[in-house]
Amino acid sequence: MNVKDRERINVLDVLLDCVDYEDACQRVAAFLNSYSNKVIVTPNAEIIMAAQKDHELKAVLNAADICLPDGIGVVIASKILGKPLVERTTGFDFMMKVLGMADKESLRLFLLGGKPGIAEKAGEKITSMFPNIQIVGSYHGYFNEDDTQKVVSIINNSKPDILLVAMGCPKQEMFMLHNKDKLKFKVAMGVGGSFDVLSGNVNRAPIFMQKVGLEWLYRLLTQPTRFKRMSALPLFLLKVTACRLTKNKEVSV
Structure with a gap:
């Protein structure tokens, strides 16, 4: 799909794709059959707020091939703006759908990120759930800028179809987009703390809380140190x- 054909919604100058899981998966399927590498990002309210001050982050998000809205806060924002998103999507759930696609095609996967040893544990879990996926390599996310070229070489030598990058925002987005022309992959996706969940170090919210969009509350209750970060949600809304009120005034003038 060409950039011109993408339907996107502007949320505080971050362009989010108006897609549901099915549409996003169809795009990934097309990416996997193309000859150029594609990058997927999944900004939530906190990341969009960070992009208000970090213009490089904003540019990187808008340059991604899929910018999937993550979390209930972004869904509420889309309704406030009068352009409701198709459905609530989460980066973790979309990653699992991508892994399901990879399993069917016996694709090659590289895991980058997390503390030393976490990516390996996540890889073991992925292999148990998706036995046809080939884990071709992993590397922790605690490397400095001087080691970037070495990490790029390690990834390229493993020849992955899919690269999952779990280094948190904005490091993972910067790594993928800044090194996009140096890296060899078909699809790269920023997955935040997903390796911690897969490895069993962190639990996701109960299913009922996921369904009603209260994962943020679960994370706050189980990780009180996130309180300062969570304060970004009400400020975001x-x-x-x-922004919506300003636009309404402009229209009425």
């Missing part, structure tokens, strides 16, 4: 509301 206030900023989106102010």
